Amino acid sequence: MAVTVKTFANASEAAGALSSDRSARYLGGGTLVMRALNEGDVSISTIVRAQDQALSRIDASGPRVTLGAGVTFARILAERDLSFLHAPARSIGGPAVRNMGTVGGNLFAPNPYGDFTVALLALDATVAVQGGFGARDIPIEEFLQARDRQAGTLVLSVSCTRPASADAFRYRKIARIKPKGGSVITLAAHLPISGGRIVGARIALGSMAPTQIRARAAERALEGRSLDTATIAAAASAAAEGTSPSDNALGSAWYRREIVGVHLRRLLSGQE
Amino acid sequence: MTKIPLQFRHNGRDVAIFVDGGTNLLVALRELIGDMTPKFGCGQGGCGTCSVLIDGELHLSCLTLAETVAGRAVETLDGMKQGPNLHPLQRAFADNFAAQCGYCTPGMLMAAKALLDRNSSPSRADVIEAISGNICRCTGYEPIINAILAAAGGRASA
């Protein structure tokens, strides 16, 4: 059976087609779905597309930022108001991949990809999805925990609150190839400061578990404290807690556990 | 099997073809139009040798669903020469020994063109970034970077 392409004018129709067909995948930038087809994945026999302008909308004027699922990384880099997301956007692929890859697709990208999602997880983003039963907002952490079951839902947009300062959000991707390569590990930290103390710390890690996860033990070590050497050391030593990395060609699980604390310390202390 | 009609501009010329559902742009260009300049290297977005410009933007043709280029302009290495004359980038690649096996060259040239079309005097770092999605396994990155810088320099002085 050949592949059927279904193109819809609006997202809700596309969502309907997606949820009613187990062999259907939504085509965003193509970097996941076309890749699967090229490698001979015969479980996909329907491609669903939507030419809905809403999917490529960026709303970055206020404190709450909303990115349509179809927004590419190149567009994020072109948007001055999104400078806090430039580091994660720039860390993905080469220019061609950034011209194609989308925010929505990145939510589904398996290890060693999905770096932008690490940033969104640290920023406590909300994912707006359209399923068979209408639209709803899901906290990103919940979305990722059930990612295996999300293939039939259409992501509409992702939104998050802009960090209070440039210093409050930090991102770091460790790759073997310079300037670009798959992630050995990826780290993002949101560190809101109130009265000199961290309130609501969120640390997210990529390539440290089957999906992007939070480093909750490290967050606890930071919570309510000032970002001093002792606090950073405590967070770094707790970085690997609760993680379950696996071996791949870029690094072993052992190596990832060994270095995650080192890189978290560097991230928190602002070292290059 | 249902065929989907598809029209777009290919190197400045209108083309019309019928594609199967799910056909990628690389296959459409090579097998239906006969433009063999973009190459298959990985089908995954890892190597960049299938790079083409779509409406002036660098894209990977192997990851592009062919029918998404309907009505758009696709440029490949096949359209780079200006009549019988080599493009300055092509000349610079030759002069700087920037090709060995030649298999990454089409993608490298398109990535370089995408850069120079919007930044006529790139820094070395800009060039490295611009070709960071293109893999050369004969490890000729230095000559390639030098060639792109030379082409930009030549263009600036011209």
Added chain:
Amino acid sequence: MLELRKDIFADERDDNLKEIGKGTQRQDMLGHITGTSSYFGDHKLQGMLHLKVVRSTQAHARLRRIDTTEAERSAGVRRIIRGADVPRNLNTLLSLINFGKDDEPSLAVDKVRYKGEPILAIVADSEREAFEAIAKVKIDYEPLPTVFDVEDALKPGAPVVNETYPKNAFIYHDVYDHQRLRFGDADAALATADHVLEQRYQMSPIEHAPTETNGAIAAPDTNGRYVVYTSTQALFFSVDTCAKILDVPSNTFHFIGGTVGGGFGGKVDTLTEPLAILGAMLTGRPVRYVFGREEEMQYGPPRGAERIYIKDGVMRDGRIVARKIRAYFDSGAYTRLSSYAAVKCAAHLPGPYTIPNVYGDVYCVFTNRTPATAMRGFGVTAMDFAIECQMDKLANLVGMDPMEFRILNAYRDGDMKAHRREAKNTALIECVQVAAEKAKWPIRDEFRRASSRTDGGGSRAAIPPTPTDSRARPTAPAQQRTSYDRLPPTVTREPPREPPPPSPPPPSPRPVTPSHGATRFSSVFGTRRR
């Protein structure tokens, strides 16, 4: 930038160099920059079919049943090819030069020996239809015990990977289960050395990762011939391999190649041509068989893994007096070219140094890993890595500068190499001197003045008395530091298990070589006298 040091060896060369030191344009450059260079995949033929193989999901298993009923009926399928359809299914690459036994099927018949081994080939109208048919093939595997480690594979009772070589080691000249080098009395020298250093080195498989994946297009031509466009790096080698496997004269084929999208050794194994041609023979249509990227990375042959033990004896003044090496090449499930890699490795010992007592054992071992093949300097690269690491460690051990230590031990013109051939045009000393100069690494005057053309030969040209293995002295217990040396000499040096059933020689596989003089030179062609 390129710098020619014409002052070095000026008298050995006609200095009217017309090409070296000058830029010369490649003749294929214009094709490359215009995208008109023609690679195998750039040929689209009318009515072309697509071939994909069904690969083993198991590293080692008996094939109980292969059910293609559903796949045969799948849309677009033209032909499903089994091992029984291949005229001479069993082959080994170097059989073309009478080296090694046929040990590898084009398509597995009753057993698979590595994960990813081809079992069936499916020819279909499109790649998609071939993939859909692959998904419908049912294979009943009976898993067998696996072995992935070279030393485990040589232990008694290890699973037999490849029945052609039941001891899991390649057999040279029908007798020897490894390559040996004996020069002087290494054990005696180790016993009197001031320091002994034994180390273990290991290198993992390395994938060539050419940007163009392996592939071929075969098409029926007039007069019963076939045109074959191929990515091969070794065109005539591939022609003859296909002629053998398909059991036809080699002039049945018109091979077109030469423009290769990166090879580095990974495109000499003739993996795609035989099945593409057979597909064309069986369907009468052009057939394309090209590896996907995952196939190339996972199942394309890599540079093989190697494990190397080096035990050196060094004197306080920095002279290395003995070097004992045991090396294992992981050939994967089949021979391909690793048998030859082991020969090259043995021929390279003990590195570019003059050491009066050298002892080497080099094994080509079968495991349930992807078969290994050639890659840039194969047979030598890992050994050089190990030797040069060892040189740094030895220099450190005796408190010498590592550059000076190399110059001290470097071979010089006129020295006798461990293979009983005179060293000529050695030039290592000059290379180290230039490297030191370029790196602004200070070396003392006496080392800066050293020359590869002086102080060689003489006593260094002598072939030392060399005990045969049976009379070799046992190793001094004080220096038995690893399990390698703790094994009794007979066990260490002889195949750990039963000798192969065929072949005339009794189970005393001892080279019947004289201990000195111009004698046996191990090469793929067997014994040579010079």
